[in-house]
Amino acid sequence: MVNFFQNAPCGLLTIWTDGRIIEANQTLLNWLGYDRSDVVSVKSFQDFLNIGGRMFFETHLLPLLQMKGEVAEINMELKGNGSKTLPSLLNLKKMMSQELASPVFCISVTNVKQRILYEQELLSAKKKAEIEAKKLGELNKELDRFANSASETLLNPVSAITDMLSILKIKNLLKPNMQADEIFSVMKDNSDRMRQMLLDFKEYLSIIDKGPNSETVDLNEVFDLALKEATGKNQSKISLFKDDLPKVNGVKSQLQILFKHLISNAVIYRSFAVPVISVSFEEKGDYYVIKIKDNGMGIEQEDYLVIFDFMHRLHAYKDIPGTGIGLATSKRIVDNHVGKIWVNSAVGNGSTFCFTLPKG
Numbered sequence: 001m002v003n004f005f006q007n008a009p010c011g012l013l014t015i016w017t018d019g020r021i022i023e024a025n026q027t028l029l030n031w032l033g034y035d036r037s038d039v040v041s042v043k044s045f046q047d048f049l050n051i052g053g054r055m056f057f058e059t060h061l062l063p064l065l066q067m068k069g070e071v072a073e074i075n076m077e078l079k080g081n082g083s084k085t086l087p088s089l090l091n092l093k094k095m096m097s098q099e100l101a102s103p104v105f106c107i108s109v110t111n112v113k114q115r116i117l118y119e120q121e122l123l124s125a126k127k128k129a130e131i132e133a134k135k136l137g138e139l140n141k142e143l144d145r146f147a148n149s150a151s152e153t154l155l156n157p158v159s160a161i162t163d164m165l166s167i168l169k170i171k172n173l174l175k176p177n178m179q180a181d182e183i184f185s186v187m188k189d190n191s192d193r194m195r196q197m198l199l200d201f202k203e204y205l206s207i208i209d210k211g212p213n214s215e216t217v218d219l220n221e222v223f224d225l226a227l228k229e230a231t232g233k234n235q236s237k238i239s240l241f242k243d244d245l246p247k248v249n250g251v252k253s254q255l256q257i258l259f260k261h262l263i264s265n266a267v268i269y270r271s272f273a274v275p276v277i278s279v280s281f282e283e284k285g286d287y288y289v290i291k292i293k294d295n296g297m298g299i300e301q302e303d304y305l306v307i308f309d310f311m312h313r314l315h316a317y318k319d320i321p322g323t324g325i326g327l328a329t330s331k332r333i334v335d336n337h338v339g340k341i342w343v344n345s346a347v348g349n350g351s352t353f354c355f356t357l358p359k360g
Helices: 002-006 026-032 051-068 112-170 178-205 219-237 252-268 326-336
Strands: 011-015 021-024 070-079 085-097 102-111 215-218 239-242 247-250 276-284 287-294 341-345 351-358
Touching: 011 026, 026 102, 051 070, 051 085, 085 112, 102 112, 112 178, 178 326, 215 219, 215 252, 219 252, 247 252, 247 351, 252 287, 252 326, 252 351, 326 341, 326 351
Parallel strands: 239 276
Antiparallel strands: 011 021, 011 102, 070 085, 085 102, 215 247, 276 287, 287 351, 341 351
16 A cells, blocks of 8 residues: 555645645655655645745635635646756645544645646647648549549540441441441440440549538429439339428539439339339438339348449449449438438349438
8 A cells, every 4th residue: 555655656745734744655756856855744835836836825725625625626836856847737635634633635746747748749640630631632632633634534535436436337337247246336335334434433523512502402303303314215114203302401413413323223223113213201300311212123231331332333234234333423422411321122122212411
């Protein structure tokens, strides 16, 4: 017990009610640079204080200790041997000493210098992290600009190749030949696939922070535009059931892209039945949960999360064409609107895509 007192991680001090020192542990003596014989029964606690500290101790701390019995979290600087100083956090308590048959004050001393050094290191680390985060943000913006520029640059020649191949076919400039038809088909399919991938990638990169473009958006209007874009002339071949959707706070162009991809998925990943799409919503506090249900082929539970990964596909391109970017774009839009997106599904029984949007 004596060993614990002497080597406690904080300074410990016992004084008489007038400030005379009864005992001091080795931790405090080391911090102040004194030997025990220099302090115990020789000095008063006031000897460790400057003039302002002594006045505060006499006029404030001592009366409080006498009346309340304890005082917590007092910042004071203690004077050590020579020029040493110790920024300290003091906790004082009045106790009855059975051994001395008299009240005494017990003081615990926390070395604030260590805390200050820690806080300085923490502040320095925070500043470094902020600088690195800023650099990373600038780098990400630069990468987005580069990717957008690269996709735009690649899109032009790929579109030209696709158009030229179409012209060759339309004007019958290819000699009738089974091998030539096969080569042409491969070239056309791959150029179309590359063109669509670049278009989807460019769209993905276009999703930026809502910022000042955020406004009150009527989801009915957005949904109608997205439906035409996603289905075109095939809209009449879809059975659609839709609630009167609410108004939300968001970016109209982004929400149109979101609905477009989710409607397209419902049509592309269809079963043998006629596509049936049901659109509904629930009100939850300060946001809405929008639900788009289909009667398609469904999704395995193990794939619920990975389908939102960039360019992740569950089917071979030859079976079901696609780039694997649509759902990643959808997630990016919902994230940008501080919402969540998820799917509930069962293989053979369709899927329900749900996402949250803030109220308008």
